[in-house]
Amino acid sequence: MRIFLSIEQQASGIPDAVSKLRFLRATAERRQRRVRALSRAIRIVGVACVLVLGQPVTRGKSQAPLTRSVTVPAAVTSTVTTVWLVEDSGPNRVYSNGLQVRTGYTAQSTPRRYRTFSHATLQASPVASAPSGIVFHTTESLIVPLEQGLNRALKRTREDVLEHVRRDRLYNFVVDRFGQVYGVVPEDQCAFHAGHSVWADRERVYVDLNESFIGVSFEAQTDSVFAPSSAQLHAGRLLTEMLRSRYGIAEANCITHAQVSVNPENMRLGYHTDWASNFPFRELGLTSGYSAPVPAVQVFGFAYDDHFLAAIGGRPWDGLTAAEEHLVRDAGGHGMTAEQYRRHLQQKYKELRRHQVERAG
Numbered sequence: 001m002r003i004f005l006s007i008e009q010q011a012s013g014i015p016d017a018v019s020k021l022r023f024l025r026a027t028a029e030r031r032q033r034r035v036r037a038l039s040r041a042i043r044i045v046g047v048a049c050v051l052v053l054g055q056p057v058t059r060g061k062s063q064a065p066l067t068r069s070v071t072v073p074a075a076v077t078s079t080v081t082t083v084w085l086v087e088d089s090g091p092n093r094v095y096s097n098g099l100q101v102r103t104g105y106t107a108q109s110t111p112r113r114y115r116t117f118s119h120a121t122l123q124a125s126p127v128a129s130a131p132s133g134i135v136f137h138t139t140e141s142l143i144v145p146l147e148q149g150l151n152r153a154l155k156r157t158r159e160d161v162l163e164h165v166r167r168d169r170l171y172n173f174v175v176d177r178f179g180q181v182y183g184v185v186p187e188d189q190c191a192f193h194a195g196h197s198v199w200a201d202r203e204r205v206y207v208d209l210n211e212s213f214i215g216v217s218f219e220a221q222t223d224s225v226f227a228p229s230s231a232q233l234h235a236g237r238l239l240t241e242m243l244r245s246r247y248g249i250a251e252a253n254c255i256t257h258a259q260v261s262v263n264p265e266n267m268r269l270g271y272h273t274d275w276a277s278n279f280p281f282r283e284l285g286l287t288s289g290y291s292a293p294v295p296a297v298q299v300f301g302f303a304y305d306d307h308f309l310a311a312i313g314g315r316p317w318d319g320l321t322a323a324e325e326h327l328v329r330d331a332g333g334h335g336m337t338a339e340q341y342r343r344h345l346q347q348k349y350k351e352l353r354r355h356q357v358e359r360a361g
Helices: 007-012 017-043 148-168 230-247 295-300 306-311 318-333 338-360
Strands: 085-089 092-095 100-102 133-138 173-175 181-183 198-200 204-207 213-218 254-256
Touching: 133 230, 148 173, 173 230, 181 230, 198 295, 204 338, 213 230, 295 318, 295 338, 318 338
Parallel strands: 100 181, 133 213, 133 254, 173 213
Antiparallel strands: 085 092, 092 100, 173 181, 198 204
16 A cells, blocks of 8 residues: 655655755665666566466366365464453553554444355355454555654654544554554454455455455555564564454465455556565564465466566565466366466456455445
């Protein structure tokens, strides 16, 4: 999710001349790195977004129904700490692991109500209301250097972000530069954070995750030279522990926006690319990271382009490569080329989305 400000507007919020110069220099260097990364990506030979067409198998044999072999991480691969609510009074909620959630920016939304889909048949499940996962975001807002003399600018930018998030009900939680956690949209209500998106675990496929996943955003920029602060990482870990404990959320369902965001218009990954790389999975007590196979590719045949490859660092995630390899194997198993099978999966996605729109109408 992006909150757009020009470079001049961002720099005007930094009163100290030295810090302003440092910010402008860092911004220029960041843009140069992005240009170099994109140039390298374009020169990559055999980029994975263009699959080598597989050879059809012999047509003399009977053809099996079109099913997918799904490989996803184990349901829970890290220990879930038991966390409970200790106090809920005044402006803060306090939890047993030390997490404190500030509630001064709360905004009401709509209750969670969503259906999931089976892997084999894409049949819809009964309506569910408890969140099944967490999508991590960056606010993409102005990032002021975390320095003692810039408290006023740091607090002003934080307040601007929270007002924007509350007005548009963008996230359930925001973690600011000082490691303070703000609850915005209540956990039992949907925030408008994920847009067109796809994910899957061992049992279910999730499409459009606003209602099925909790949105947690760090006050940060994906391409910023200013990494998340140690206070943000500590608070993020406590918040993740609490949510996983409270809702039984599997580690495999704790992912970044870049891993789930899709564009139905061109059937490509990466409509949003926040946390496309360098997300601190381990610091938050998570281990699967970018190695998790990407369900949008494996289940629905989404592709990707050089711009997405540049955004994720110039080479595919391990999970992206694994998903492409599964797609090729499944295609061969059904006597189809990879491109034929990809089109078949994409059509399944379009049919499912059409049915969702019809039900909503």
